[in-house]
Amino acid sequence: MKKQITGGIILSFFSQIIGIIVGLVYTPVMIKSLGQNEYGLYQLVLSVINYLNLMNLGFNGAYIRYYVIARTKGDDNEVANVNGMFMRVFLVIACLCLFAGIVLLFNINILGNQLTTTDYVIARKLLIIMVINLAISFPNSLYVAFMSANERFVYQKAIVILLNIAIPILNIPLLHMGFGSVGVVSVTLLLTVIRLILNMWYCYVKLEMKINIKYFDNLIFKELLGYTFFIFLSDIVDQLNSNVDKFLLGRIIGTIPVAVYSVGYNLKNYYTTVSWIVPEMYVPKANRLVISNSDSEDLTDVFTKVGKINNYLMLLVLSGFILIGRQFVNLWVGNEYDISYFAALILMLAGYIPAIQTLGVNIQNAKNMHKMRSIVYFLIACLNVLISIVLINKWGVVGTCLGTLFATLIGHGFFMNWYYHKRIGLNVIYFWKEMLKWIVPVVIMTFIGYVLLQNIIINNWFKLISIACIYGLIYIIVLFIVELDYSQKSIVMSKLKAIIK
Template identity: 40%
Template structure:
């Protein structure tokens, strides 16, 4: 996969997202249809590995062919630029360091709980951490699309006003999506966990909330990470995450010993709020050049749009037994509908409405034309 990552990155740099995402979607759809017969034939784990390997190789070959045929990629194996290589190595080393520290930071609580509370606490925390990982992936799916544009803007103009505007536009879109998930989980998370994993895992609900709510701040600012990288200013973040991990460890140990998984999650939440919430926002504003006062002012404009969904959510939570699957699904659909209606009329600006309205209007026109 390492050599093939060159072609995948080249496709991303050329913003060929339709081909890229379509290929991944086909892979996901085909996977169970191939995997199931292999397992039924008795090949077990070896068969699963072989199927996964074949599918991955097929995708990488498709990416390679697309790069050569459509994008006309070319390689140069002469005139090796040693200075550029050194700069790339230094640039990449901090990204690698940040990835390692990030993995350690999200695993600290499980290690602490395993040491002081046992396997049951680790299992419950693991369920909450899994929900948190799904939450994390939703945000990166949006911000990753804008990576080439950010690098192009920094390379050509490096205009902090334009970067702030893009940073804020993307952050608002991410906030709408993540606030739906987060607020929905507040009202429906407890019955969801009970139906999904069983009543023995009910403690995963407060743990998941303690992880999800504070991590929303860095998630709606994900594009800022790419702006830092484009400006080669990401060293500070790597070192900050190192100290966040140490702080998380020192805070979570006494809390986990007394309060278990909830205490460990509270330690992580506190370290996230201080590190990602306060320090990183200071760095964005004073060093990177992004106007964070403008960013949070634009985010705060959604406040009145939350009044109706919160009121509806409270009424449902207090008056309806959401542990019944039918009631859970109906109330969930109602909440999502109320949330988007409220956001449309009281929160979204014209740019955000056009992102939703224009594709829907095109689909509606095509349907009307086909009926004629």
């Protein structure tokens, strides 16, 4: 399993790199082919469809916990029963998703009165395909969760890499042939079906997965609903914070601001998705530690270990984006998207604390102590909506991002750290002491870099990439000298020697 974790982490990084490269190359092509209006429309419909993803009711996050409980009993029939019950739930959710899609189709005016007749025609086509795609993804989530519970990360990441490569290969020709956003979502649907088939094959053939589809225990299901309700509430919060900005911008201002915001939001997504690479490999371990009643010190060690790795990654991207992000955005998608830089930067700042404390959410879920978090987050997300409505009218795209930043600082920055320390039993003071050891040097490096770059004009890709590489090299060297302890330095040096040989 250690090889699976190591291999999974390596492939995850590789997958993220490919995903980012694909996004950086593919997004400008997509924007140019669709135009600001249709790209904004595509993002607007996508933001509405993402709310339907809430219909999973938090069952995705609950599966691993119930799987581990069944597996510790050493009874294969118990595992098959858990699989069967979750599959029945996901199939019902898929049907409800299709029904909700039909309701949305007949109420397409929910997208706002800023759209033209042509926009509504395209929006209906997008809605139909996206809903079918989402419905198929629900049963697929069981297979993904089963592989994660069995710590089979290498196969999962290999599939993700192949799909990331397939997206531009299939989409770019369709865009050039004039199929537009409808062609893009059709390719997404095709790849979702392929992924489902591949995951089913791996689970049934390689992992010998058993599903007792006839099994359904009402008592366990009631317990499951009680457990997942607050995960569901947390998912509502995530969706509000992730998609409400696009929806509000579309209704209040129009599709073009949605396009500008979406460029910044996509950059923020590249930033935050990296934060899940390492933690997701430790989710099964965190569940085992909780179920085996390990002490808080063991959980704090894992929480801090994963947090430190994420801290190195997040600060590298964040500090680099502060220094040359604006020039990057202008070279990447054009000067008309200049505001996207500020949107991305604000959203990255909002995502920093949750990113380095990602594993904490899984520890809460494993302890079944996620209720208070979900309630407080829901209230703060509602506050975010109200603040965003006010700020959109004043500052447009930047205003709605500031609303998200404010809500995140209150929710995760203050409340969540208090809750981790006082209720979950994690030593947050120790955690932040470890984080600050690297935060301070990065702040100093960023300030020096900002001063030095004031007199340098970055107006082409060669200069941008050169400066990015130089800063990245300096970052790694300072990290090695200042932050890593003797044993960590020895491990790094031994790995480098092995590579050189």
